[in-house]
Amino acid sequence: APLIRREDYSAPAFWIKSVDLTFDLDPAKTLVINKMQLERNLDVPAQALRLHGEDLNLTRVLVNGESVSFRHEEGLLVIDSLQGVPAGPFTLEIRNTCAPEKNTHLSGLYTSGGGFFTQCEAEGFRRITYFLDRPDVMAVYTVTLRANKQQYPVLLSNGNLVEQGELDNGRHFAKWNDPFPKPSYLFALVAADLVAREQWVTTRSGKNHLLQVYVRRGDLDKTEHAMNSLIASVVWDEARFKLPLDLERFMIVAVGDFNMGAMENKGLNIFNTKYVLANPATATDSDYLGIESVVGHEYFHNWTGNRITCRDWFQLSLKEGLTVFRDQEFSMDMAGSASARAVKRIDDVRTLRLSQFPEDAGPMAHPVRPDSYVEINNFYTATVYDKGAEVVRMMQTLVGRDGFAHGMTLYFERHDGSAVTCDEFAQAIADANPQSELARLLPQFKRWYSQAGTPRVTARGRYDAPSRTYTLLLEQSCGSTPGQAEKQPFVIPIAMGLVARDGRALALQLEDEALPASGAYPQERVLVLSENREFFTFVNVDEEPVPSLLRGFSAPVTLADGLSDNDLLLLLQHDTDPFNRWEAGQRLALARLLAAVRGDGDLQLDQPFIGAMRGVLTHPTLDAAFKELLLSPPSEIYIAEQLESVDPQRVHAAREAMRMQLAQALRDDWAVAFEANQATGGYAPDPISVGKRGLANLALNMLCLDAVARGDTVWPGRAYQRFKDASNMTDRQGALWALLASHSELAEPALARFYELFKGEPLVIDKWFTLQATAPESGGRVFARVKALMNHPDFTIKNPNRARSLIAAVCMGNPAAFHRSDAAGYVFWADRVLELDGINPQLAARMARVMDRWSRLAEPYRSAAREAVSRVAAKPDLSSDVREIVTRALA
Ligand code: HT7
Numbered sequence: 001a002p003l004i005r006r007e008d009y010s011a012p013a014f015w016i017k018s019v020d021l022t023f024d025l026d027p028a029k030t031l032v033i034n035k036m037q038l039e040r041n042l043d044v045p046a047q048a049l050r051l052h053g054e055d056l057n058l059t060r061v062l063v064n065g066e067s068v069s070f071r072h073e074e075g076l077l078v079i080d081s082l083q084g085v086p087a088g089p090f091t092l093e094i095r096n097t098c099a100p101e102k103n104t105h106l107s108g109l110y111t112s113g114g115g116f117f118t119q120c121e122a123e124g125f126r127r128i129t130y131f132l133d134r135p136d137v138m139a140v141y142t143v144t145l146r147a148n149k150q151q152y153p154v155l156l157s158n159g160n161l162v163e164q165g166e167l168d169n170g171r172h173f174a175k176w177n178d179p180f181p182k183p184s185y186l187f188a189l190v191a192a193d194l195v196a197r198e199q200w201v202t203t204r205s206g207k208n209h210l211l212q213v214y215v216r217r218g219d220l221d222k223t224e225h226a227m228n229s230l231i232a233s234v235v236w237d238e239a240r241f242k243l244p245l246d247l248e249r250f251m252i253v254a255v256g257d258f259n260m261g262a263m264e265n266k267g268l269n270i271f272n273t274k275y276v277l278a279n280p281a282t283a284t285d286s287d288y289l290g291i292e293s294v295v296g297h298e299y300f301h302n303w304t305g306n307r308i309t310c311r312d313w314f315q316l317s318l319k320e321g322l323t324v325f326r327d328q329e330f331s332m333d334m335a336g337s338a339s340a341r342a343v344k345r346i347d348d349v350r351t352l353r354l355s356q357f358p359e360d361a362g363p364m365a366h367p368v369r370p371d372s373y374v375e376i377n378n379f380y381t382a383t384v385y386d387k388g389a390e391v392v393r394m395m396q397t398l399v400g401r402d403g404f405a406h407g408m409t410l411y412f413e414r415h416d417g418s419a420v421t422c423d424e425f426a427q428a429i430a431d432a433n434p435q436s437e438l439a440r441l442l443p444q445f446k447r448w449y450s451q452a453g454t455p456r457v458t459a460r461g462r463y464d465a466p467s468r469t470y471t472l473l474l475e476q477s478c479g480s481t482p483g484q485a486e487k488q489p490f491v492i493p494i495a496m497g498l499v500a501r502d503g504r505a506l507a508l509q510l511e512d513e514a515l516p517a518s519g520a521y522p523q524e525r526v527l528v529l530s531e532n533r534e535f536f537t538f539v540n541v542d543e544e545p546v547p548s549l550l551r552g553f554s555a556p557v558t559l560a561d562g563l564s565d566n567d568l569l570l571l572l573q574h575d576t577d578p579f580n581r582w583e584a585g586q587r588l589a590l591a592r593l594l595a596a597v598r599g600d601g602d603l604q605l606d607q608p609f610i611g612a613m614r615g616v617l618t619h620p621t622l623d624a625a626f627k628e629l630l631l632s633p634p635s636e637i638y639i640a641e642q643l644e645s646v647d648p649q650r651v652h653a654a655r656e657a658m659r660m661q662l663a664q665a666l667r668d669d670w671a672v673a674f675e676a677n678q679a680t681g682g683y684a685p686d687p688i689s690v691g692k693r694g695l696a697n698l699a700l701n702m703l704c705l706d707a708v709a710r711g712d713t714v715w716p717g718r719a720y721q722r723f724k725d726a727s728n729m730t731d732r733q734g735a736l737w738a739l740l741a742s743h744s745e746l747a748e749p750a751l752a753r754f755y756e757l758f759k760g761e762p763l764v765i766d767k768w769f770t771l772q773a774t775a776p777e778s779g780g781r782v783f784a785r786v787k788a789l790m791n792h793p794d795f796t797i798k799n800p801n802r803a804r805s806l807i808a809a810v811c812m813g814n815p816a817a818f819h820r821s822d823a824a825g826y827v828f829w830a831d832r833v834l835e836l837d838g839i840n841p842q843l844a845a846r847m848a849r850v851m852d853r854w855s856r857l858a859e860p861y862r863s864a865a866r867e868a869v870s871r872v873a874a875k876p877d878l879s880s881d882v883r884e885i886v887t888r889a890l891a
Pocket residue numbers: 119121122259260261262263264297298301320377380842
C-alpha cells in the first residue's frame with residue numbers, strides 16, 4: 001500500500017451535495033442503492049470521477065439516468081467520461097451489494113448479535129458503497145432501511161425519522177433524513193432487535209430533545225448511568241462552552257462487537273457495550289468513570305468533529321485532541337472538589353506517560369499532526385488523542401480559561417459547517433486573545449503539531465543570599481524521532497511555585513516586575529520557556545526555596561530538576577499543588593526501584609521512605625483516592641521506560657519487593673485503613689465513595705500479600721468472605737484481585753465462583769479473563785493459564801473485547817508473564833497477530849504494537865523479540881495495517 005503524504009493534499013475534483021441511500025438488509029447479501037447529486041469542483045483542474053470502493057459487488061452505474069462506462073483501478077471506481085462535465089449538478093446512481101455477515105473487519109456494514117451495525121470512520125463507508133470517502137466531502141443524507149420486521153424491529157440512521165411503514169413478506173421500512181451536511185465517516189445505520197431507555201430533556205433555549213440509549217433486551221437495567229452521563233454532557237457543553245444540542249433526537253446504540261470505544265456518528269452514536277452497560281453488580285467504579293468520559297467524549301464530538309470536521313485525516317487531532325481535552329475537563333468538573341479534580345488529572349497523566357511517552361520514543365513516533373501514513377487506522381494513537389489534548393490544554397494555560405472559551409466561540413463563528421485544519425483552530429484561539437503569549441509565539445507554539453518526541457526540560461536553581469534572589473535556569477532539548485533528526489525549541493508553559501523549608505508557599509516576584517493590581521505577588525505562576533535556555537530570576541526571596549515545577553503537569557515533557565530526597569519529601573508533605581505532591585511520592589519510589597533494577601537487584605526500603613508512606617496512609621485529612629494514588633508504586637511499564645536496557649523480570653521483582661515491604665512495614669496501618677474506608681449506604685460512583693473503595697481494596701491487597709507470606713490465613717479468609725458477600729463489582733473484583741495478587745490458594749475457588757455467577761454477562765467474563773491474564777506472574781503459571789484459557793469455550797478471538805481481555809491483557813498488561821527467557825511469550829504474540837490479521841487487521845495492528853519497544857530489551861529477550869517481529873513481517877499477504885507497524889518496528 002502506498003505512503004500517503006500530508007503535503008500531497010488536494011481538494012476533491014467533485015463535491016457530493018446530497019445522497020439518497022436505500023438498503024435492502026440481508027446478512028448474506030445486502031443491496032445498496034446509492035443516488036448522489038454531484039457537482040464539479042471548478043477550483044481544481046478537470047479530472048475523471050474516482051470513487052472509493054472496497055469489498056463491494058457493483059451491479060449498476062447510471063449518470064443522469066443513462067448507463068456509462070467505468071473501470072476499476074486499485075480500490076477506485078473510475079468514470080472517465082465525467083472529466084470536464086459542465087458546471088451544475090448531475091445525478092449518479094450506483095447499485096452494489098455487500099456481505100455484512102462475512103465482514104469480520106468490523107469496518108463498514110457488519111452483523112453482530114443478530115443485528116446490523118456500521119462503523120465508517122475512518123474509511124469504512126467505501127465498504128458500504130462507492131463514494132468520495134474523504135472528510136472534506138460533506139453531503140446531506142436521506143436513508144431508507146428495509147428489513148425483516150421480526151428480526152430487525154428497530155431501524156435507525158442519522159437525523160430525523162421522516163417515514164416508516166410495512167412492506168410485503170414480513171418486511172418493514174424506515175426513512176431518515178439528516179439535515180446537517182456531513183462527511184461519510186459520520187454515516188451510521190442500525191437494524192436490530194433492541195430496546196431503549198428514553199428521556200426528554202429541555203435545553204436552555206427551551207427546546208425539547210429526545211435522548212435514547214438502545215441496548216439488547218435484558219440490558220435495560222444497565223443503561224441508567226449512560227443516560228445520566230449523556231444528560232450531564234448536554235448540560236455541561238451548554239454551560240461551559242455555550243454549545244447546545246442541535247438535534248431533535250440523540251441516540252446511543254450499544255454493540256458487542258466493536259473495534260474501539262465508541263463512534264460519534266451524527267445523532268446516532270454507536271458504542272462498544274463496555275462504555276454503555278453498567279449496574280453495581282457488573283461494573284466497577286472505573287467502568288462507571290469510563291462510561292461517563294466516553295459518553296461525554298462522543299457527545300462533545302457533535303460540535304468538535306461533526307459541526308466542524310477535519311479537512312483530511314492528517315488533521316485528526318483537530319477533533320480528537322480537542323475532544324479528549326473537553327472530555328477530561330468534563331470529568332474534572334463532574335468530580336467537583338479540588339482533590340477529586342487532581343485525582344482525575346493524575347489519572348490522565350499516568351495514561352499519557354504509559355502509552356504516549358513510549359510511543360513518542362519508539363518506532364511509531366509521529367507528530368500530533370502526522371506527515372504521512374500508510375493506513376490511517378494506525379494513527380488513532382495516544383499521540384493524536386492524548387498528546388493532542390495536552391497541546392490544547394497548553395493553549396488554555398497560555399490564554400486562560402475565559403480566553404480559551406472566547407477562542408472556541410471564534411472558532412465556531414469562523415468555521416461552523418466546514419472541514420478545516422489544526423492551523424485554523426490554533427489561529428482562532430490566538431486571534432481571540434491577541435495580548436496572550438500564545439498570540440505572540442503562535443508559529444513557534446505550532447511546533448507541538450509538527451515535531452514528534454517528548455521534550456526534556458532541565459532545571460537548575462541557584463539561591464544568592466546576599467541579593468535575596470533565586471535564579472532558575474531552564475533548558476530544553478528533544479531527541480530525534482523517525483524522519484526528524486533535529487528539533488527546534490518548543491513553547492513550554494511551566495506552572496510553578498517556590499516552597500520554603502517550613503512548607504510555606506513563597507511570593508513570586510520576577511526581576512523588574514511591578515506590583516500587580518491585586519496588591520500581592522502570586523504564589524503560583526506560569527513561566528513560558530521558548531528558547532533552548534532561559535534564566536528566570538525571582539527577587540525578595542528570603543531563604544533558599546525548593547522549586548515546584550510543572551505543576552498540574554502543565555506541559556507534556558519530562559523534567560529533570562535535580563531535587564534531592566529531602567526536597568521531594570518536603571514537596572510530598574507541603575506542596576499546595578496536589579499533582580506535584582503525588583509526583584514527589586512517585587519519584588521517591590521510582591528512585592528506589594531504579595536503583596534496585598540497575599544495581600544488584602536487591603531492594604531494601606529505607607525508614608524515611610517508609611515513614612513518608614506511613615504519613616500518607618495515616619494522614620488525617622487527605623482524601624482516600626489521593627492516598628491510593630500516592631501509595632501505588634509506579635507501574636512496571638513506567639519503570640521500564642526509564643531504563644536504557646530493560647530486563648522485565650528484574651523490574652517485576654523490584655516492584656514486587658517494594659509492594660511486599662510496604663505491606664509488611666505498614667501492616668497495622670493497612671488494617672486501620674481497610675476498616676476506616678468501608679463505603680456505607682447503597683452503591684454510588686461519587687468521588688468520595690470511589691476513593692474509599694479504592695483504598696480499601698489496596699489495603700486488602702497489601703494485607704493478603706503480607707499474610708500469605710507469613711502463612712497467616714486470616715486476611716485471605718476475610719478477603720474470600722468479602723468476595724462472596726460483596727454488594728458491588730468493585731468490592732468483589734478487589735477482593736478477588738487481593739487473593740490472586742497474593743497467590744492465595746483461595747484464588748482458585750474464588751475464580752470458579754466468579755465464573756459461575758457471571759457466565760451470562762459477557763463484559764464480566766471479559767474481566768474474568770483479564771484478571772487471570774494480569775495476575776502477578778510466578779514461575780510461569782500465569783502464562784500457562786493464558787494458553788489454557790485460549791481453549792476455554794467462552795474464548796473467541798473474533799470478538800475484540802474478548803481478544804483484548806486475554807491476549808492484549810497478557811501481552812501488554814503483564815510484562816513479567818509475557819517477556820520470558822524461553823521466548824514463548826513472543827511466539828504466542830506472533831501466532832496471535834498472524835491469526836488475527838486474517839480476521840480483523842485493525843485489531844491485529846493494535847496487538848502488533850506490543851513489540852514497538854523490542855529494541856530496548858536486554859538479552860536474551862531482545863534477539864527473541866526481533867525474531868518474532870521478523871516472522872510476522874515475513875508473511876507475504878500481511879495486511880497493510882500490520883505491515884506498517886512491523887516495518888517501522890524493524891527499521
Ligand atoms: N472517532 C472515533 C474513532 C473510531 C474509530 C477509528 C477507526 C476504527 C474504528 C473506530 N471506531 C471509532 C472514536 C472517538 O475518538 O470518539
